[in-house]
Amino acid sequence: MSINSVPTTDQLPVVVIGAGPIGLAAAAHLVERDIEPLVLEAGPSAGSAVRDWAHVRLFSPWAEVTDPAAEKLLAPTGWVRPDGSAYPTGGDWVEKYLQPLADTLGDKVRYGATATGVARSGRDRIVDSGRDEQPFTVHIQLADGHEERITARAVIDASGTWSIPSPMGADGLPALGEKAATDRISYRVPDLGNPGVRARYAGKRTAVVGSGASAFTALAYLADLAKEEDGTHAVWILRRGISANTYGGGEADQLPARGALGLRAKAAVEAGHASAATGFRTEAIERDTEGRLILVAEDGRRLDPVDEVIVLTGFRPDLSFLSEIRLGLDERLQAPTALAPLIDPNVHSCGTVYPHGVNELSHSEQGIYLAGMKSYGRAPTFLAMTGYEQVRSISAALAGDHEAAERVELTLPETGVCGGAGLFDDPEAAQSSEGGGCCAAPVTLQIGLGVPTTPGGC
Structure with missing residues (x-):
């Protein structure tokens, strides 16, 4: 059917980009509202990004990583949520929740479908005339x-940020030589249960760049490997100093799994399995005569050669396919303008982000929404529960139930002692008890749990 023959608005589907936890939850809420969703997933199955960190355990229990509308949709199939107090791995999350949910949605989910552009029908970014009346x-x-070209009444982009890891360079750009050294650099928490991956790091000297939960995870994994394989050592690259909060909340953290992970990272350093290079802002990467990597800081310091580098410095959104849409984004976080002050990691941890919905996620271009990790831009303070509340509110608004859309139906749990100002790279704040980040994006990224800065997040 041609675009011109398609009825406008209400008879068209709402396109949801991404069949991850938030995209599938969005579809469940739309179905509950009798709105037809069409979920586009670039990968071959549900939760394709989560599958990349299937070996990583979330910080949040099952009770906090399943969506209420999704559970209602699954219930008639005989699905029963796993023990709400247990902590799933990424693989568990996919196998026991995400894929069953996608299967229940059936042909409302299309796999192998990558969104390459979103626009108003017959209107490029410049044109004002009749813009709001046109479908997407x-x-x-x-x-x-x-x-293919699909016509939609609205678009919910829940594609996440997993595809674009942040580089090693302290200025937000790749360090000199970083691109040329990709054969020895990984931007993911290693799965040391995989024999090939294990061989890559066993008996080797590995630099781990980052200060969030993903870095903790990598340090803990490498420390365990060091106990079995002589010569295995991690060099922890920190852009700030080590303070009381460097390892997170520890036993005081109200996300116990996250606190325990920080304590494991601390134990790795104290046991000598890892050493720290503090205040080190990477400017360049060089190779020695044996092909190993030498990290060079902005202040001229040069570290001893390492065999491998694991860069876990966060993620950023892919906005390239939204270039014809008028988005209002914060200049720093690349998050919706009204949302940015609520999630600013210089002020907030994941436990102090106020629940929000359609009002904070709207743009001047009506009918387009960034949801989930994508809505947080570069901020790592995202919780799965927050994303579920986002899509509940968006779905209510699309159904015309504005009272429900503006109502807050989420009470976030306290997530520990992670604090405000100075969260990332403020050296002075890092020397006090007030600095320190706690909500690495994914490990996961994505979640009151641990979704990746890489996996392992709030």
Whole structure:
């Protein structure tokens, strides 16, 4: 059917980009509101990004990583939520929740469909005339290379940030030589249960760059490997100094799994399995005569050569396919303008972010929403529970239930002692008891749990 023959608005589906936890929850809420969703997933199955960190355990228990509308949709199939107090791995999350949810949605989910562009039908970014009356067109590329164009009444982009890890360079750009050294650099928490991955790090000297939960996870994994493989050592690269909060909340953290992970990282350093290079802002990467990597700081310091580097410095959103849409984004976080002050990691931890919904997620371009990790831009303070509340509110608004859309139905748990100002790279704040980040994005990224800065987040 051609675009011009398609009825406008209400008879069109709402396109949801991404079949991860928030995208699938959005579809469940839309179904509950009798609105037809169409979920586009670039990967071959549900939760494709989560599958990349299947070996990592979340910080939040099952009770906090399943969506109420999704549970209602699953219930008639005989699905029963796992023990609410247990902590799933990424693999558990996919196998026991995300894929069953996608299967229940059936043909409302399309796999191998990558969104390559979103626009107003017949209107580029510049045109004002009749813009708001036009439906959206979503351009997709299929796994077989064919292209399609889908017409939608609204678009919810829940594609996350997993595809674009932040580089090693302290200025937000790749360090000199970083691109040339990709054969020895990984931007993911290693799965040391995989023999090939294990061999890459066993008996080697590995630099771990980052100060969040993902870095803690990598340090803990490498410390365990060091107990079995002589010569295994981690060099922890920190842009700030070590303070009381460097390792998170420890036993005082109200996300116990996250606190325990920080204590494991601390134990790795104290046991000598890892050493720390503090106040080290990477400017360049060089190679020695044996091909190993030498990290060079902005102040001229040069570290001893390492065999491998694991960069866990966060993620950032892919906004390239939204270039024809008028988005209002904060200049620092790349998050919706009204949301940014509520999630600013210089002020907030994941436990102090106020629950929010359609009002904070709206743009001047009506009908387009960034949700989940994508809505947080570069901020790592995201919780899965927050994302579920976002899509509940958005779905209510699309159904015309504005009272429900503006009502807050989420009470966030206290998530510990992680604090405000100075959260990332403020050296002076890091010397006090007030600095320190706690909510690495994913480990996961994504979640009151641990979704990646890489996996392992709030």
